[in-house]
Amino acid sequence: MKEINYITENFGKYDVFSIDSYMDIGGFASLKKVIAMDTEDIATLLTTAKIKGRGGAEYPMGRKWSQAHAVDRPHHCVVCNADEGETCTFKDRELIKNDPFNLIEAIIIAGWAVNAEDGYIYMRAEYGSLRPRLLNAIKQAEERGFLGENILNSGWNYKIHLYSGAGAYVCGEGTALIRSIEGKAGRPRMKPPFMKQSGLFSRPTCIDNVESLSIVPHLLRDAKPYMEMGQGDSIGSKMISVGGNVNRPGVYEMPFGMTVRQIIYDLAGGIQGDRNIRLIQFGGVSGKISDSRVLDVPYTYEDFAKNNLIIGSGSVLVIDERTSVIDFLRYTQDFFLHESCGQCIPCREGNRHIRIFLEKIKDGTYTDEDIKTMKTFAKVMPMSSLCGLGETAQNALKSAFEIFPEVFTSNRQKSMEAVY
Amino acid sequence: MIEDSSKFELTEELKASIDKILVEHYHDFTQIVGILLDVQSKIEQHYIPKIVACYVAEKLPVKLSVIYDCMTFYDALSDKPRGRYPIEICDSIACKVNNNEFLLKTLKELLGIDFGTVTYDGRFTIEKVSCFGACDRAPAVKINGIVYGPLKTKAQMRGLLEQFV
Amino acid sequence: MAEMINLTINDLPVTVEKGTKILQAAKQLHIDIPHLCYHPDQRVKARCRICSVEVVGKKRLLAACATECWDGMEVYTDTQVVRDTQRGILQLIMADHEENCLTCPRNGNCVLQELCSRFNIRRPNLTHVGKAIPIKTNNPSLVHDPEKCVKCGRCIRVCKDVQGIEALGFAGRSTNLRVTTPFNDDFTNTDCVLCGQCTVVCPVGALVEKDDTDKVLDAIFDPKKTVIVQTAPSVRVALGDAFGLPDGAVVTKKMVSALKMIGFDKIFDTNYGADLTIAEEATELIDRIKNKKTMPMTTSCCPGWVNFVEKHYPEKIAHLSTTKSPMSIFSRIAKTDYAKQENIAAENIYSVAIMPCIAKKYEAQRPELSMDGIPDTDAVITTRGLIKLIKYIGIDFPNLPENEFDNPMGESTGAGAIFGATGGVMEAALRTAHEWLTGKEMPTLEYTPVRGFEGIKEAKVNLDGNELKIAVVHTLKNAALIMDKLRDGNCDYDFIEVMACPGGCVGGGGQPVTTTFAATKKRIASLYSIDRKSKLRKSHENPYLKKLYAEFLEKPGSEKAHNLLHTHYVGRKKEFEFNK
Numbered sequence A: 001m002k003e004i005n006y007i008t009e010n011f012g013k014y015d016v017f018s019i020d021s022y023m024d025i026g027g028f029a030s031l032k033k034v035i036a037m038d039t040e041d042i043a044t045l046l047t048t049a050k051i052k053g054r055g056g057a058e059y060p061m062g063r064k065w066s067q068a069h070a071v072d073r074p075h076h077c078v079v080c081n082a083d084e085g086e087t088c089t090f091k092d093r094e095l096i097k098n099d100p101f102n103l104i105e106a107i108i109i110a111g112w113a114v115n116a117e118d119g120y121i122y123m124r125a126e127y128g129s130l131r132p133r134l135l136n137a138i139k140q141a142e143e144r145g146f147l148g149e150n151i152l153n154s155g156w157n158y159k160i161h162l163y164s165g166a167g168a169y170v171c172g173e174g175t176a177l178i179r180s181i182e183g184k185a186g187r188p189r190m191k192p193p194f195m196k197q198s199g200l201f202s203r204p205t206c207i208d209n210v211e212s213l214s215i216v217p218h219l220l221r222d223a224k225p226y227m228e229m230g231q232g233d234s235i236g237s238k239m240i241s242v243g244g245n246v247n248r249p250g251v252y253e254m255p256f257g258m259t260v261r262q263i264i265y266d267l268a269g270g271i272q273g274d275r276n277i278r279l280i281q282f283g284g285v286s287g288k289i290s291d292s293r294v295l296d297v298p299y300t301y302e303d304f305a306k307n308n309l310i311i312g313s314g315s316v317l318v319i320d321e322r323t324s325v326i327d328f329l330r331y332t333q334d335f336f337l338h339e340s341c342g343q344c345i346p347c348r349e350g351n352r353h354i355r356i357f358l359e360k361i362k363d364g365t366y367t368d369e370d371i372k373t374m375k376t377f378a379k380v381m382p383m384s385s386l387c388g389l390g391e392t393a394q395n396a397l398k399s400a401f402e403i404f405p406e407v408f409t410s411n412r413q414k415s416m417e418a419v420y
Numbered sequence B: 001m002i003e004d005s006s007k008f009e010l011t012e013e014l015k016a017s018i019d020k021i022l023v024e025h026y027h028d029f030t031q032i033v034g035i036l037l038d039v040q041s042k043i044e045q046h047y048i049p050k051i052v053a054c055y056v057a058e059k060l061p062v063k064l065s066v067i068y069d070c071m072t073f074y075d076a077l078s079d080k081p082r083g084r085y086p087i088e089i090c091d092s093i094a095c096k097v098n099n100n101e102f103l104l105k106t107l108k109e110l111l112g113i114d115f116g117t118v119t120y121d122g123r124f125t126i127e128k129v130s131c132f133g134a135c136d137r138a139p140a141v142k143i144n145g146i147v148y149g150p151l152k153t154k155a156q157m158r159g160l161l162e163q164f165v
Numbered sequence C: 001m002a003e004m005i006n007l008t009i010n011d012l013p014v015t016v017e018k019g020t021k022i023l024q025a026a027k028q029l030h031i032d033i034p035h036l037c038y039h040p041d042q043r044v045k046a047r048c049r050i051c052s053v054e055v056v057g058k059k060r061l062l063a064a065c066a067t068e069c070w071d072g073m074e075v076y077t078d079t080q081v082v083r084d085t086q087r088g089i090l091q092l093i094m095a096d097h098e099e100n101c102l103t104c105p106r107n108g109n110c111v112l113q114e115l116c117s118r119f120n121i122r123r124p125n126l127t128h129v130g131k132a133i134p135i136k137t138n139n140p141s142l143v144h145d146p147e148k149c150v151k152c153g154r155c156i157r158v159c160k161d162v163q164g165i166e167a168l169g170f171a172g173r174s175t176n177l178r179v180t181t182p183f184n185d186d187f188t189n190t191d192c193v194l195c196g197q198c199t200v201v202c203p204v205g206a207l208v209e210k211d212d213t214d215k216v217l218d219a220i221f222d223p224k225k226t227v228i229v230q231t232a233p234s235v236r237v238a239l240g241d242a243f244g245l246p247d248g249a250v251v252t253k254k255m256v257s258a259l260k261m262i263g264f265d266k267i268f269d270t271n272y273g274a275d276l277t278i279a280e281e282a283t284e285l286i287d288r289i290k291n292k293k294t295m296p297m298t299t300s301c302c303p304g305w306v307n308f309v310e311k312h313y314p315e316k317i318a319h320l321s322t323t324k325s326p327m328s329i330f331s332r333i334a335k336t337d338y339a340k341q342e343n344i345a346a347e348n349i350y351s352v353a354i355m356p357c358i359a360k361k362y363e364a365q366r367p368e369l370s371m372d373g374i375p376d377t378d379a380v381i382t383t384r385g386l387i388k389l390i391k392y393i394g395i396d397f398p399n400l401p402e403n404e405f406d407n408p409m410g411e412s413t414g415a416g417a418i419f420g421a422t423g424g425v426m427e428a429a430l431r432t433a434h435e436w437l438t439g440k441e442m443p444t445l446e447y448t449p450v451r452g453f454e455g456i457k458e459a460k461v462n463l464d465g466n467e468l469k470i471a472v473v474h475t476l477k478n479a480a481l482i483m484d485k486l487r488d489g490n491c492d493y494d495f496i497e498v499m500a501c502p503g504g505c506v507g508g509g510g511q512p513v514t515t516t517f518a519a520t521k522k523r524i525a526s527l528y529s530i531d532r533k534s535k536l537r538k539s540h541e542n543p544y545l546k547k548l549y550a551e552f553l554e555k556p557g558s559e560k561a562h563n564l565l566h567t568h569y570v571g572r573k574k575e576f577e578f579n580k
Helices: A019-024 A029-035 A039-048 A061-070 A091-098 A100-114 A125-143 A174-181 A210-221 A224-228 A260-267 A301-306 A325-339 A345-363 A368-384 A388-392 A395-403 A412-419 B012-024 B029-042 B050-059 B064-073 B100-111 B154-162 C022-028 C080-095 C111-118 C154-162 C197-201 C213-220 C239-243 C252-262 C270-290 C303-312 C314-319 C326-342 C359-364 C383-393 C414-420 C424-438 C476-487 C517-533 C543-553 C559-565
Strands: A076-082 A116-123 A159-164 A205-209 A237-244 A250-255 A277-282 A315-320 B085-090 B124-129 B141-143 B146-148 C004-009 C012-017 C052-055 C073-076 C142-144 C169-171 C178-180 C207-209 C226-231 C266-269 C349-355 C379-382 C456-463 C466-474 C495-499
Touching: A019 A100, A019 A125, A029 A100, A029 A210, A039 A061, A039 A100, A039 A210, A061 A100, A061 A205, A076 A100, A076 A174, A076 A210, A091 A100, A091 A125, A091 A210, A091 A237, A091 A250, A100 A116, A100 A125, A100 A159, A100 A205, A100 A210, A116 A125, A116 A174, A125 A159, A159 B029, A174 A205, A205 A210, A210 A224, A237 A260, A250 A260, A260 A277, A260 A315, A277 A325, A325 A345, A325 A395, A345 A368, A345 A388, A345 C080, A368 A388, A368 A395, A368 C080, B012 B029, B012 B050, B029 B050, B029 B064, B050 B064, B064 C169, B085 B100, B100 B124, B100 B154, C004 C022, C012 C022, C022 C073, C052 C080, C080 C111, C154 C169, C154 C197, C154 C476, C197 C207, C213 C226, C213 C349, C213 C379, C213 C383, C226 C252, C226 C270, C226 C326, C239 C383, C252 C266, C252 C383, C266 C270, C270 C326, C270 C414, C270 C424, C270 C543, C270 C559, C303 C314, C303 C359, C303 C476, C314 C476, C326 C349, C326 C359, C326 C543, C326 C559, C349 C359, C349 C383, C359 C379, C379 C383, C414 C424, C414 C517, C424 C456, C424 C466, C424 C495, C456 C476, C466 C476, C476 C495, C543 C559
Parallel strands: A076 A116, A076 A205, A116 A159, A237 A315, B085 B124, C004 C073, C226 C266, C226 C349, C349 C379, C466 C495
Antiparallel strands: A237 A250, A277 A315, B085 B141, B141 B146, C004 C012, C052 C073, C142 C207, C169 C178, C456 C466
16 A cells, blocks of 8 residues: 545645636636535535544544534634644645645635635644745635635625634644634633534634545545545545654655554655664654554554554654653653643643653652552543643553553662663 | 843834734734734844833733733743744654754754853844644754754754854 | 423432533532632633532533533532542642741631642642742732732633723743733733732632731830721621621621720721712712813722723823712821811821722822821721731620710711712712702602612713713723723713722722622622611711811812812823824
C-alpha cells in the first residue's frame, strides 16, 4: 500500500490564487450539485461514508450536520476549526496551503446543509502566512456569486469571515474557540448549552475541522473511490502527520487499514539512524502512547480502540530510544502546563503537580506516597476538569502506566534503570 | 536590558495607523484579537504598550480589562517589548526530540543573549513557544511569521541570522 | 405548572422541577454538596470543580452546580472517586495558597477554611508552589491579596455582570492565571469605583476592605477624645445575620447596646443625617426646577455612584446634587453645632461611622469633606467591621438587652430609615418636596412605584399640575444606561436616584459576606417596616432638625447650610487622555 490522492487530489493541480484555475479542474461543481439536493441527503451521504470528525473528537459528521440542521432556532452558523494545535499535527496546514478553494467550497456546502447565515474560519495565528490565500479565495468566491446574496439563484445568503487565533492550544476546544471569536480570552465554558443549540454569539453552531470539511466536495463529486478504500467501519482515507525521529516527517494521505509499521517505515522512511523505537504517540499531545508492540496494528478506528489507542487528530509521533519515557512525559506535561487555560483547578494545579512528581521520578527522589498521589490525580483530574483539555491531558501518562509500568515501580533501582 | 515600556511614545503616525486598523475591522470589538495582532505588528518591538492598549480600548471601544486579558492569555501577543526580530523557538516534543536544545544553546551563544534580554542593537530576542505546526521541519524557529528549519548546524543558524542584518 | 422530574441522590428519591440543578436537588435532601465558585446570584462558572459528583452512565464526573437534573438520574455524592476529587482539589488549592489562616482577615468565616476542615485536609502532601505576590492596598477602601486568591472568579462576575465596571478581570494562562486589574494598576488608577461588591462575594481573604477597627479602638482608649458613632440605616437590618438571627432581623436596639459596650461615648443615628440630606436635597431640587438650573438632578449620597460619575462621566458632575451624604452632613453638624452645644473642641470629637459600604472610607478622606485639615468623619467601619468589634469585645449579641439612641442626633424619621433601600431616597425626597412645593401631603405616603428590586424604575409624579419625571436606579450597570442616555441628550427625567449596590445600601459592599439578593430583599422589607412603625415619616418633621434650622442653620438652602452641608465634585482625569 502507498500514499493515495483522494482528499489531496487537487494539490498542485491549480493556482491557489485563481478561482478560474480552480473551476477549470471542476471546482464548485459540488456546490452547484448540492444546491439542488435535499439537505438531509447530504448528511446521509456523510453518514454512509462514516466520516468522523477529524480534529480529534471523532464525532460522526453526518449526525452532527443533520442535528445542526434540525435545531429550530434562527441564525445558524458554521465554524471551520483551523486551529490545529496538537503537537505533530499539521495536515490542515497542507490542506489550506494547497487547496484553499476546496475548503471554501466545503464551508459553503456546510452552510447550505445546516441552513446557516454565516461561516467562520478560525485559523491559528501560526498559519498567518496562509491568510492572504484564504482571504483571496473568499473574495473571489464572492465575486463569482458563490458567496454573498442569493447564491446561485437559490435565494440563500451566506458569508464567510476569517478570524485569527493568537497562539493558544486550548482554542481548538469548541467553546474556547467561540469565545475567542467573540473577542474574549479563549477559556472554555461548560456544556450545556451545546454548540448546536447555542454556540457562537449564542447562535446554533456547527463546528467542523478543516480535514472533515475538505472531504465533502470530493465526496459529492465522486464517492465511489472513497467508499472502496479502508476496512470495516473505517471507510476511506485519512490525512496523517508523521513526525519526531523519522527520516521523512510530513503529511500523508493514506487509506484506513495501513499498519503502523507501513506508516512509519514505508511512508515516513523509517527511524533516523535506524534506531529502535522508544514509543509512539498517536493523535497529538493529548493522545495515548504505546511502543513497538503496535507496529502491526492496522490504522483503523476499531483496531486502535482495541489497543487502547485513539486516531484523534491523525498524528503519529515517533520517538526513538534516545529519549526516555519519563523525559517524554515531562515534555508532554510541560506542554499542558503551558497551554492549560488555567481556570479550572484540576487542570491548572493538577498538571503542575504531576509535572513535579515526574521530576521527582526522574531524580529518583520520590516516595511511594508520591506515586500513589500521582496516580490518584491522573485518575480524578481528567474526570473532573471542565473541558476536553483537562480530560485528555493525562492520556499519555495513563497509557504509560500500562505500557511502561517499570518506570513507576516502587523499586527505585529498577525505576532508575528504566528511566535512563 | 529591554527598553522600558513606560517610555513608549504614541506618535500621531501610530495613532493614525491604529485608527486605520480599527476601521479595517469595522470597529467590531469581537475582532479584538485580530486587531491587537495587527497593532502589534505596527510596533517595532512587537508588543502592546500600555498607552496603546488604552488607546485601542477608548477608540474601539472595549474594556481595558478585556484587552489586558487577551494580551496575557494569547502567546502571540506580548505585554513586554521584544526585539525587532523576535526569534520564536518551537518547543514542541517533535522539536525537542530533534535536539532543539542545541539550537537554543547555539542561538544564545551566537547572539550573546538569554531569555528576557535583547541584543545590543535591539534586533533579536529569543523565546520558547509551543508547537507552531512545523514538525516536519523540526527543529524550527519562526521569525515574524516565517518558519525556518530544520536548523541542525551552527552554520545554518549563522546563515539565518545574517539574513536580518 | 412546572414539569416535575424524579431522580435519586445517594439512592434517596427526590422530585424536583425541571431545570433544577443537582446542587439544589441535593439541598432538598439536606445534602450540602461542597462548592466554592458557585454563588446563588451569579451565572454558573463551574470552575472550581469541587462540586463534582458521579452520575450513573457518565464516564466523567459532573459539576453539580451546573448540571440540570433529568428524569431517572442517579447521582452519587459520596463515592471514593468523588471523595478523591474533592480532597484532591482542596489539596491542590492549598498547595498554592498562603496558609496563614491566623492572620487572615477572613479567619473564621472563610469558605476554603470551612471546606478544608470538613474534608479533613491537614498537612499538605504536595509541594508548596505558591509565590509571594505584593498586596495591593494603595487606596482607602480595598485590599487585594492575590496570594490568598482561589481564582474562582466571583469578584470578576460581580464587577462585570452587576456593576458593568470590569476593573477586575482574569489575566494570564495556566499557572499564571490571576485575578487582577489591567496592567496590575492600583485600583484608584483603574475603572474601579470602590463599591466593594467584590469583597462581599470573595469566598476567601483575597479581596477585603481596609480594616479601621483598630483606629477606632485607639480613639476610644484616648481620654482626650469624645468618640461619637453614627450607624447607617441598613446596618441594623443586616447585622443580625452574622449572629444567627434570621435574614433581615431588625436589631437596632441591640446594636445600640453593643455600641455602648464597645465604649463609644455617644450613639447617634445616620438617619438623622439622612433627614437633613432630604431637607437640603428637596430644597435644591425645587430651586433647580424653579430657576432652570442643570437638570436632571441626581442623588449624591452613594459614594460609589459619586466616584462613578467623577471617573466615568466627568463632564456630567453638574447633575449630581451638591448636598452632602447623610454621613458627611452628620459629621459636619457633629463638629459644629453639636460640639458647640456640648462645649467640646471640634478636634476632640472623633466621629465614627458604621456603614454598609467601603466606598464611604474613600468619601471620608475627601479633602472637600474636612475643616482646617481635620476630616469631618474620622473613621468608617463597615458592618463587617462592627461584627468584628462585637466579637472582639466578647458580646453575646442575640441576648443583649435593648437600648435607645442618644439625643439629639439619634432622633430620626421613617423617611431616614428607608434611605438604605433602592428607591428610598427618592421616596423620602418626594414626601418632603411634594409638601413644600404644593403645601399638601403626598396623597399616599408609601409611594410604591419606586419600590422593588427592578433595575430601573420610572414614574411620573404630579406636583400640583407640574409633572416630575423620576427614575430610580440600582447597580452601576443600570446607572451607565441612564448616563449614556444623558450623554446622548435623550434623558428627560427630572430627578434620578442612583445607588451603586444591588438593592441599595442593604446590599452594600460592606455588608456581611453572607449577603445575597434574597437576604437583601428581606432587609429592604425590614426597612419599610421600620418606616411603617415610625411616628414621624417625613424628614422635615424631625423635631431636632427643625430645632437645628431654627437655632443654627436658619433655613434649608440658606447660605450657612450651603457652607456646611453642600460639597462639590471633581471630574477625574485618566492616566492617558486622547483628545479628539
